[in-house]
Amino acid sequence: MKSLLRPRPARFIALALLGVLAVAAVIAYRNVRAARAVLHPARQPLKPVAEGVLAGRTDVVLRTRDGLALRGWYVPSRNRAAVVVMHGFAENRTQMLFEAEVLSRAGYGVLLFDSRGHGESEGDLVTWGDREREDLRAAVDFLSHRDDVEPSRLGVLGFSMGGTTAMLEALDDERLKAVAAAGAYPSLEADTRYSYGRWGPLSVQPALWTLRLSGVDVDAVDPMKRLCDLKGRPLLLINGDVDEYAxxxxxxxxxxxxxxPKTYWVVPGAHHGEYAKKAPEEYAHHLRDFFNAALLSGS
Structure with missing residues (x-):
């Protein structure tokens, strides 16, 4: 007589399947929670600005076409050109003080602002470049009506999410004559697959579904697909050679x-956003040279 305690093969299979499903459910749940968290990051307070940095800045409020108020600073131009400077995810305008000061000292008008859902700006949903394009468009609208700025001499510098947003908006807004992107991702889907891809589709798809269900047009955040549509406007890409996020x-x-025309500068030993820390003089030099050639040539 066969032992009643001996599990049947079918029972083994059922238990194994249940185990697999349980693990899959846990992985999916964790990635859904993680994806929700990056849609609503905690706001970071503005860091103090050292005396003498961004001298002459004034407080400004930008109004996006979808109804948000974005708070920022503007330093007037002394050379008739201006650059919008955009911070990265879960930060605010003070993240980009080094870059803004370099450009301001070179004579450029500099506009820094907190993107939607960040810092002191309105909004409670971060869309990783999708709706942030409206933020940059509002910044370009602002600069285009400044008496100190020639509208044909506008550029943008963005870091990480700000860099991807800069490329996206420039593809559709020819008022931006030069684009510099540091530590940017080529597409939101590619970045999601890299960040959540440990378990393949099992971990990636729940994150992508969460973004889409929250209203993010994931497929639209894909500047790599259309970069040649810059149509001769120069592009500068910057990255660290040990950047774990980019x-x-x-x-x-x-x-x-x-x-x-395109340029790619890799900063030795730099992690995400460490360009000024690892190579401050070279970084400043690259920024000045790039925007001088793009926005001041022939002036």
Whole structure:
């Protein structure tokens, strides 16, 4: 007589399937929670601005076409050109003080602001470049009506999410004559697959579904697909060679997708956003040279 305690093969299979489903459910739940968290990051308070930095700045409020008020600073131009400077995810305008000061000292008008859902600006949903395009458009609208700025001499510099947003908006807004993007991702889907891809589709798809169900047009955040539509406007890409958030293979793909004129500077030993920390003089030099050639040539 067969032992009643001996499990049947079918029972083994059922238990194994239940175990797999349980693990899958846990992975999916964790990635859904993680994706929800990056849609609503905690706001970071503005850091103090050292005396003498961004001298002459004034408080400004930008109004987006979808009804949000964005708070920022503007330093007037002394050379008739201006650059919008955009921060990264879960930060605010003070993240970009080094870059803003470099450009301001070179004579550029500089507009820094807190993107929607960040700092002191309105909004409670961060869409990773999708609706943030409206933020940059509001900034360009502001600069285009300044008496100290020639509207044909406008550029943008963005870091991380701000860099991807800069490329996206520039593709549709020819008022932006030069685009610099540091530590940017080539597409939101590619970045999500890199960030959540440990378990393949099992971990990636729940994150993508969460973004889409929250109203983010994931497919629209794909500047790499259209970079040649810059149509001769120069592009500068910057990245650190040990950046764990913007790995070299994604940055290389972004550069290869772009058409001339384009420049790619890799900062040795720099993690995400450490360009000023690792190579301050070279970083400042690259920014000045890039915008001088793009916005001041022929002036």
């Amino acid at each position: 790995p070299a293979f994604l940055q290389d793909a972004l550069f290869q997708a772009a058409c001339e």
